[in-house]
Amino acid sequence: MSNFSIGIDVGGTKVFSELFDSSLRSVVTDHRASGSGPAEVSASIVASISAILANSQVEASSIDGIGIGIPGQVDSLSGTVKNAVNLGIDALNLGDVVKQNFGVMPRLMNDVNATAVGLSKGHHSSESLVYINFGTGLAAGILIDGNLLSGASSLAGEIGHISVDPNGALCTCGQRGCLETVASAAGVRGFLANKGHASESWQDFESLPSSLRVQIGDRFIRGMMKAINVIALSVDPDFVYLGGGTLDVIRKQNPDLVSMLMESDSGPSFLGRSGIFERIRFIDNQSNMAAMGSVLSLDTKA
Secondary structure (H helix, E strand, O other): OOOEEEEEEEOOOEEEEEEEOOOOOEEEEEEEEOOOOHHHHHHHHHHHHHHHHHHHOOOHHHEEEEEEEEOOEEEOOOOEEEEEHHHOEEEEEHHHHHHHHHOOOOEEEEHHHHHHHHHHOOOOOOOOEEEEEEOOOEEEEEEEOOEEOOOOOOOOOOHHHOEOOOOOOEOOOOOEOEHHHOOOHHHHHHHHHHOOOOOOHHHHHHHOOHHHHHHHHHHHHHHHHHHHHHHHHHOOOOEEEEEOHHHHHHHHHOOOHHHHHHHOOOOOOOOHHHOHHHHEEEOOOOOOHHHHHHHHHHHHOO
8 A cells, every 4th residue: 555545434323434645544533423324324434535635635536445344235246235234225226326426346254243354463373263343233353364254145143133033023024032032232222111111211221220231231231142152153253353332331339240250150161171261361442443444445355
């Protein structure tokens, strides 16, 4: 990269963009709401890139590449996004939108995968790592021997849609009892709605009755443990990173979360002896790992 590159993290509720110089030093950032649906999300991304360029006084012609991490099934070659349910997107050709506005064809990747690639920058290429994101939804990014596992149809890591309770809550994917209905913002909102609380009230977690906070925390931790079970038993990585905005809220209420996970009865008895809990790391929800990972993918073609 000889000039500048832009990394963009599109989450379920926000767009975070970051301009990097040729040494991968951050130059300027932009943060805004993502909106919902193809038109709003596209407009938010275009506005964010425009703000980055304006605030840095960098011309679009000086941008070597744009990497975008976004939820859903992503085709990095065509620039299309499908089934980003938490963004209200069934299908969107985001590549065309960005190219038409800035003359640069972006490289797209799933947002959780982008975070995993960003985290890999601090690891040896022979190490395997998994990043599990507990945010608006729930998904995992998997790297084995430094290589991102996407799968034949970019579905690898969509563990939030593994059903663990056929009689559970209805998920946005059409199944019942998915992990995402338990250990995600969408799951917490659904649980509170069933309890007669406003769907957004979980965001002001401390204002909820203590007994309700305990119920939310216990339910979330059981779902979180099941997600870790899936990863431990299918990948058994060297490192497991946990992050996401919903997890940040739960951790404030449960600061000794790893010990609580170790004491959980939601997994096989031998899991603790495998050392998986010693391999758990937490990441700050405010980190720029997804933006960094999407830029790294411009070179590595992860």
